[in-house]
Amino acid sequence: DTAVSQTPKYLVTQMGNDKSIKCEQNLGHDTMYWYKQDSKKFLKIMFSYNNKELIINETVPNRFSPKSPDKAHLNLHINSLELGDSAVYFCASSQDPWTGKETQYFGPGTRLLVL
Amino acid sequence: TQLLEQSPQFLSIQEGENLTVYCNSSSVFSSLQWYRQEPGEGPVLLVTVVTGGEVKKLKRLTFQFGDARKDSSLHITAAQPGDTGLYLCAGDTGVDSNYQLIWGAGTKLIIKP
Numbered sequence: 001d002t003a004v005s006q007t008p009k010y011l012v013t014q015m016g017n018d019k020s021i022k023c024e025q026n027l028g029h030d031t032m033y034w035y036k037q038d039s040k041k042f043l044k045i046m047f048s049y050n051n052k053e054l055i056i057n058e059t060v061p062n063r064f065s066p067k068s069p070d071k072a073h074l075n076l077h078i079n080s081l082e083l084g085d086s087a088v089y090f091c092a093s094s095q096d097p098w099t100g101k102e103t104q105y106f107g108p109g110t111r112l113l114v115l
Numbered sequence: 116t117q118l119l120e121q122s123p124q125f126l127s128i129q130e131g132e133n134l135t136v137y138c139n140s141s142s143v144f145s146s147l148q149w150y151r152q153e154p155g156e157g158p159v160l161l162v163t164v165v166t167g168g169e170v171k172k173l174k175r176l177t178f179q180f181g182d183a184r185k186d187s188s189l190h191i192t193a194a195q196p197g198d199t200g201l202y203l204c205a206g207d208t209g210v211d212s213n214y215q216l217i218w219g220a221g222t223k224l225i226i227k228p
Binding site: 004037040041043044045047084090103104105106108109 | 124130148155156157158161163203205216218220221223
């Protein structure tokens with residue numbers, strides 16, 4: 001049973017295209033996150049949703065738009081893809097963002113390559 | 116800007132050796148987590164340290180949180196090839212209204228048989 005799943009695992013696309021990455025968690029958690037891990041392995045938070053509401057929106061181009069249809073899903077849509085968007089995108093979830101002791105469970109990542 | 120610096124960035128040693136990796140910041144964290152990430156996978160939590168000076172052991176791995184809660188170390192005794200991976204530390208800012216984990220860039224560890 002996969003706790004946090006992402007699709008697709010690999011995504012190769014041309015500049016200017018629009019693509020979506022899907023994330024689902026079956027842990028019953030209230031909070032989900034999107035992270036970007038660059039080639040230097042820095043994990044940077046992009047968005048966080050709690051019970052379908054946006055609670056963290058870091059400085060991310062507005063070409064990136066998260067959508068949470070329900071608290072088990074957090075999808076990431078990217079418009080007009082650019083070369084610099086190439087990275088590994090991780091989805092994660094945790095029970096509650098506000099206790100400060102949360103364990104975040106990560107998905108396997110989506111490797112995006114923009115050509 | 117809060118930063119977590121990890122050192123060394125890269126470490127390659129022989130099986131059986133001991134090693135320590137460090138996670139340092141000028142900021143105080145209410146807790147700090149260590150993760151291991153294997154190639155092609157997401158990070159997996161190893162431990163959370165909460166109290167200044169706290170020491171936690173996970174088999175051959177010993178984690179310590181600095182007294183001032185600004186730094187942490189991970190010591191591995193008698194390293195094995197299965198310990199190979201990217202070790203990431205992440206600190207909790209403890210801000211109620213905008214929860215974030217601050218991540219280090221990781222230490223890439225290779226244990227050679």
